[in-house]
Structure formats: structure tokens, C-alpha cells
Amino acid sequence: MFRSLWQYRHFIMSSIRGDLKGRFVRSRLGGLWFILHPLAQAVIFSIVLSEVLKARLPDTDSPAAYPIYLLSGMAAWTLFSEILMRSMTVFIEQAPVMKKIAFPRLCLPVIVGGTALINHLLLLIALFIIFIFLGHIPGRALVLLPIGIILIAAIGFGLGVILGVMNVFIRDVAQIMMIVLQLWYWLTPIVYPANVLPEEYSFILRLNPITPIVALYQDALLFNKWPSPEGLIMPAVLGFVSMAFAMIFFRRASPELVDVL
Template identity: 60%
Template sequence: MKALLLSIWRYRHFIVSSIKAEFRGRFARSKLGALWMILNPLAQATIFALVLSEVMGARLPNVDNKAAYAIYLMAGTAAWGLFSEIMNRCTTVFIDYANTLKKIAFPRLCLPLIVGGSALLNHLLLLVAIAVVFLFFGHYPNAAWLVLPLGIAMIVMFAFGLGILLGLMNVFSRDIGQVLAIVLQLWFWFTPIVYTADTLPKQYSHVLALNPMAPIVKIYQGAMLYGKLPDWHSLITPFLLAAGLFLFSFWIFRRASADLVDAL
């Protein structure tokens, strides 16, 4: 593990420059550039506020704001967006960069770090954009937002751990990437993002207890809408799972990396 971390440190400039290149490439030939990070959620939130909030807003407890549902939904989708982007990109990163792996010698773990760093940068800009959108609703950031880095850290660990494992499996069996798309769709709808946990039928309540993303998403929703800190007890299991997967993925990656290029 120490040798792996040292090799990553030696290639830190390569990782940072690659993340910058990915970010610039995302807005290449776009006149508005990164402004789209604000315009897209603003347009989305307007639709939610005008259409969905009027219908669903009354179902959110202890909130009088008419834009409550839009805020709740944007908070949840922000958390899920970071998770799904890291998962999807880590699952295909070794296949997408197969030619680079064969031609250039560098620590293979740099690739998931690059795509993960790019996803994290996009997420941070999105949070800034969401904060701007909330100002139009008269909803201002509060001290509870300071807990968001905890949610980000848990999502990154969980998504990295699971994504790297699936990425390695996807090299040897390309069906993994196809199955993941279906699983993520089901997982999204079994996570309280579009609905609240209270509205879920009781016979499905056990699903939330088994869903590690539910309490993590709730960190965002509680802080950004209600201005509340999370239930720390509910985060123990997701944190241990995320940290365990994160460390286990590094161990598996170190053992499988020798055969990675040959399988590609």
C-alpha cells in the first residue's frame, strides 16, 4: 500500500493536469463554458418549482417554502449524481484508456483518480450553482452545509471502492457495464430522492435499511433543505461499508493490475 501511495504521489502533477484537461475538454467550443453549470440546474429547478413543487411541496413535513420539493430533489440528485458519475466512469475507465495503458508506463491507479477527481470538481461547481439557484427561492445556505464534506467523502469512498472493483471485473467480462446501468436505475428509485422515506409503503421499508446510499443522500437533504445535522448513528454502517470497500478495492487492484493490460 505504501509503495502504491508513493507512486501516486510521484505522478500527482500528471493526475492534476489530466483532471484540468478533462474539465477544459468538457466545455470545449462552448461560448458559455462553465456557465452551463449554473444554467442547467437553474432551468431544472424552475421546472420543478413551477410543476412539481405545487403538487409535492405539501408532502414535505415542517417546511412552508413552496420550493421545498425542488430543493429536496436537487439536494438528492446532487448527491446521487456524484455517486453515479464516479461509478459509471470507474467501471469503464480501464477499457476507455486501453490504448494509453498499452503505450505509456504510469501507475494504473491514476486513471480512476483522474476520472474521480474530474467528477468531484464538477460536483463542487454544481453545489455552487445550486446555492445560487436557492437564492432565487429565498433559501439561503446555513451552518448545516458544513456537514456536506462528510457526505462527499462517504460518496467518494463508496463509489471508488465499488467502481474500481466493477471496473476490474468489466475488463474481464464486458457484461458488467451493461448490468450496472440497470442496477443504478433501480438503485436510484429505491433511494429517497424523488420521494420521501415516509411516503414509501411499509412493506418496502426494509429496502431503505439495506440501502447504504439512503442515509448518505439524507445528509444532503437534511443540510440543504432543513438545515439539520444528520443522525450520526445511521451513518455508522454506511461509513464502515464505504471505508471497507475503499481499502479492499486498493488491495484487489494491486493484485489484479499485473494482468490488466494483457486482458485489454
């Protein structure tokens, strides 16, 4: 499978370019919408929570701390949710192409992941510009962001491929996951600090594999702190296991995908 992906690398790259261009055909702002959508959501949260509800981060008096904290967590979550949701529906969306053109079917989630990574890099550039206007410049811990990006991409891609194949056979999977993702979002310390949860519910955050990755983003972009290596073990193991299982599961199910579609 990996050999075939390499042989079709030019197809993957051209498809990523076509996906980026095609999503906003005849749009005046074009690719800026990739950045504006998550930024608008984060800004709304920042205004409502920090200004209206007077939400503040503990142990800091900076008025810009909470918006930066929120934007950092939103950036990590946006990458994860985009890879997962689009990988989960890509086989159904591209069913006409799969029936007419012969190519490795695994190219489709790879194209989705490549598009999501480019969107994420553009979003990070926009965030850095916003941070500068807020008077905040990230420190040396910024170099750890690629680790978070790799872990998010591995977990999102692995789970996305598994659920994407299941969604071809059972269309309820995508609908259920939309609800699960909403719950998952609020069980991840993005809008609120992790230490505000009561002690009896703190185990939820410890079981959530996205929590340490979101914390990595927040520590790197806001607090300039290096994460604990022990905290990244669970996301790394989940990313590796989900990727491996996704490859096995996809290989066994791929001969039947086109027939079912």
C-alpha cells in the same frame, strides 16, 4: 500504490485539467455544462412533480421546500453516479494510453474522481445561488457537507474500481450496472420523502447505504438539521471496506489489465 500516486501527482492534476477542458472543446458555454445538465434534470422534476402533480413535503408549507429537497438529493446522487460510472469504464476508455505510456494504472480512477469532485463543487455553488433566489439560505448544518462528500467519494471510488476491473474481463458488467443504477436511484429517497413508503418496504431504505448520505444533504441544505451519527455508520463502513477491497483487487488484477485490453 499510494507512494506511486503521490509521485505522479502532477500527472494526475494535469490530467484532471485536461479532462475538464477536453470534454467541452469548442463549446461556447464550456464548463457550465457540468452544472446545467444535472440542474436541468432537477428543474424538470421539480416542475412536473411540484407544480403539475402538486407534490409537497410533509410538515412544511414552503412552496420552495420540495425543489430544494429534490435539488439537494440530486446533487448527492450525481456525485455518486458520476464517480461510479466513469470509474467503471475508465480502463476501457483509456486502453490506448495504458498500452503506450507507463504510469500507475490507479491514476485513472483517481483522475475521474478528481474531475467529479470539481464538478460537484461547481454544482453546489450553482445550487446556493438558486437557493438564494428561492429565498432560502442554508444554516450552520452546511458544514457537514464535506462528510457526505467524503463518504460518497469513498463508496463510489471503491465500487467503481472493483467494477471497472471486472468490466475489463466481463464487458456485461457496465451494462448490468446501468440498469442497477436506475433501480438504485428510485430506491433512494430523492424524488420522494422516505416516510411515504409503506412500512413493509421501509427496510429497503435502511439497507441502502446512499440513503443516509442523501438525507445528510437534504437535512443540511433544507432543514438545517444535524444527522444522526448512527445512520452514517453503515456508509462509513462500506466506504472503508470497498476502498480496501478495491486496492487489493486492483493490485492483483493490474498485471493482466493491459494484456486483456
